[in-house]
Amino acid sequence: MAQVSSIADEQASTPLSSPKSILLRISKFNPKLDESSKFMEFTVSYQKWTTVLEAILDVKKHFDHSVAVRYSCRQATCGSCGMMINGKPKLACFTKISELDSDVVTVEPMNNFPVIRDLTVGFEKLFEKHQKIQPYLIRDDSELESDEREFLQSPQEVEQYIQFANCIKCGLCNSACPTMATDSSFVGPQALAQAYRYVADSRDKGKDTRLNIIDESHGIWRCHFAGSCSQVCPKGVDPAMGIQFLRGYLLGFRS
């Protein structure tokens, strides 16, 4: 009882940081109605733990309910709330206002994706390219037919691909990629990283199929190793690494 009391005392004596405020600039654009985008400005108070998504939802609740933003999990797992925050693609739920170190926070829709409305972009092409590289295990038999009932892997074999399995398909890498900025046909870092994820999986037998898919003029050769995709990835996937390893297979450095 005494311990509970001391925790309560400690919590009561812990000072809450005083709320500060920022100017939140939200891009407003409806492609069906508007000729160009415009910015709506709101003064929003925040604590040191307030995320950009919470600030946007605060605006929706108290100032302008028409702001279009897509979100779901609020914990960097669903990959829904990617947007340009002060010029860089980030997840709004994973970006604290305090870490931006700016009195003005500008949020815009992600580059290199068609705008549906305001901060919401269309992911059809992202998923289309993701599907193109056949993101599943390719082999003739199945775990149900195997005597062992599952395809066993050593921890070392898992390490080869598990980093790339963290992809949440948020599209930040495609938004940061300089090639995606100019080439609409480029398969993109997200799909290429997933191609490596399955090529590196010891259970998969579809390496040649996938390498054939990406070995085209708008495929892997359009990557110039700028590395921006890896810098913005919120899950530590490092697409640039996977792409260079994939290219190593095609150039004969890896087998």
Place this chain on the structure above:
Amino acid sequence: MTEDEHREGIKGMANPGRYGIERIAYLLMRLTGLGLLGYFIAHVYETSNILRGRMGWDDFLAMTQTTEGHIFLVLVIGMCVFHTGNGIRIMLGHGGVGVGAPARPDYPYQPASQNYRHKIGIYSSIVLAAVAMMYGMAVMFGE
């Protein structure tokens, strides 16, 4: 803005300020590549002047002996050295050399492919290009 792909275009490709030294190296690589391509075309045109005989050749070569000609050649030296040094770094990276090894990522997720080896390669290429340009200036403007 229209209901299209919302691409950044050349402006986004050429904006080096947001993603660190790797993106600056990417831009410099493109610019120096275009510059060297322009130099190659100009060089073919220049050497073709030999068909105009000794007088024609000497007349054209005199253009490179001016201050502007020397500055142009100094830039060519810088572009050539940076493009070569950074090109070797990128070719090694494309083969999977020096880009780290796959591992379970830990927050705050520093990408292994953007490691100090590649940063050293980029800075070395820039420094080498600067040294070569200074040497070129000393030779051409020295006497």
